Amino acid sequence: MIDPARSPALYVPIGMALAGVAGLIVLQALLLHKAPMIFGPFRFNPAALAAAHTFTLGFATSVMIGAFYQITPVMMLGRPVAGRLALLQGVVYLCGAWSLVWGFYSSSGPWITAGGTAALLSLILFAVLVGCSMRSATQWTVAGRFMAVGLSFLLATAIWGLVLAFNLRYGFIPNSMDYSPLGAHVLVGFGGWFMLTVFGVSYQLFPMFALSQRQDARTAHLTLGLLGAGLGSAFIALLLHLHPGVTAGSLVLAAAGIGVYARDAAAILRQRRRRELDLSMRYALTALGFLGLALPLLVLSPMRHGLAVPGAWLFLVGFVATMILGMLYKIVPFLFWHYLLKTRRSKTQRLPNLDQMFSLRAARAGYWCWTAGVVLTGLLLLGGALELWDARGLVRVSLPLNLAASLLFAGTILQVLQAKPLD
Template structure:
């Protein structure tokens, strides 16, 4: 079979717009959390400053970076170019305005967050249209399409529920369902959108970075089956208020996550590359963290302690699984993007640097370790109400975020 040139590389300015924006959002969100430590450790998460910081972190950093990465990864993973790049730039601008105005509104006057929220909603829907149209062009949909497609559906539902929450807060509409909406918003946003997305792209990136060959993919459908059924069970438990359904759901989520970890282990057993890069090893470590948090969440469920442990578990899940995976993979993706822009046309004509020479790998160890210890300290401080622990932990996370931002920005000087 002869293959034609795919021509599927995305204009570098598009993913980089998202990446630069997201680094700024990461830094501001971490400083906001640092300066509002009292509320954070006392479990007062529903105050404007924490709302603002949480949304800036989740939407401004994690969501924007996921979008930027998808503009680069979808064409290469699904062998189809982005549907409309110009639409992508407009989508970036609308979403960026929405995220910034939403974070400001949440901080100053939460009751006025509806209009910024709608702008953000439009930006995210534009992204969903872009991805939907791009994936539609894929010649042969596969299990990765299912993971990424389901993640996009979860993102859509998350944002619809989020807007309903803001609308409910402003008008009292559906106030009886506020709690159901809020819990579903968290579940679908964190475990639905991010986890399914990371699962999907890990299946592409883990074999690529380890040069694994001859592995099987049949286990992926069990991972998808267990995890998505778990999500459905937990979602239904919010609506029907059945605790057994809640526990069953968390058990299935644990089984799904464990199957994913086992499958990645099997893939890596077939690797040709003996020594894996440090950032990739940290992205793999995030899977172990995710597994531990799923296990702890299930134990908390069956011992009826989930309500009191939900906050530290969610913080640890977002930071040690989601953020850690993103940071690990980003350390690989950003050098690739810049390398492609700067050196892809001279490869074969003159000597070009290797991808690992594009970013300071020596900084990876202190950055990743600071994130781990910082997040662990913050999570423990919330569980134990320890002010000093919180400030040490959050200072470590903030410092690691600054160095991470510098390391990423330094790539464009190479």
């Protein structure tokens, strides 16, 4: 995962991770501030749109951009990405993403279209930079193939998102209550960018973190083929308004891909040599559990729209964020430890162990706080969707748990970045 000769400058992955963690804190504050409105009907809801993109672009995609710059050249033995270009890309991306969020929040058409355009252009540059590194690669791993396909889905999400942004302003898509165009955007964003990429990276990292022998490239490729083909054809079917049977059939293909992945992930874990799960793996398994709860709700949401709210909560905050936090607990100390190794005064100067770089107790408290917050808010939102109670105000009780956990997490990262050689 780390090879100094192939890694970008440290400020690239760490800078994007810090920007992402700041985005996560802003999101929690926004959710608390606008709780009743955000969790209401989601269509054309300014607060919900702002929150969705604070999460997807401000937090998750920011961290993933930094991780792609770090992982791609090292894992695939390719040329490292030029730090300055990556910095330029990251700055334009963050300006674009946050302008888009502000545009949604304030219902301002010019901010939405300008922010969306800047975000899309920066994502195209991101794809070019990562693509160049991939072209020079001498080792095409399974995870690398997933990441290349995930990247294409990110571009599809952003390009179609920008069309929807211009449509919000100029209204050229005829039926404004048609859910297919929005469904296409969300499907490739959630499934193609987040889920497919996470699956691919986990094929590489889970066996490493859990010391597992199990690595079957054939079934991993089957997962990729089924998911890629299923999500891609469902996207086209929704865009072209093909018969609903075509969308349903495509989603069955994608579901088969998820099934193959679930079997592989279970086998990797069964055959692990490290019996005790470390914090990263605990986060990762919790994330997969939340994915298992989110998917049925999202699949049923076209029949009952209210289910989209707990479904999106469990998918984004439960699955995507939990997985990213777990990976960051591993990656950030590792990166900074290598930086200390490179910059220490002499070869005899001792360095702290990875575990000594942050308070494990605070990190564990953060895990429980985060998981409790996701579960409690998820249950409240589900009850709301089933009309058992009005969840919009009630979630004010559970949301502070996730805010507290995000702050604990930010504190851990800052603690890591202050680590020094021991003597």
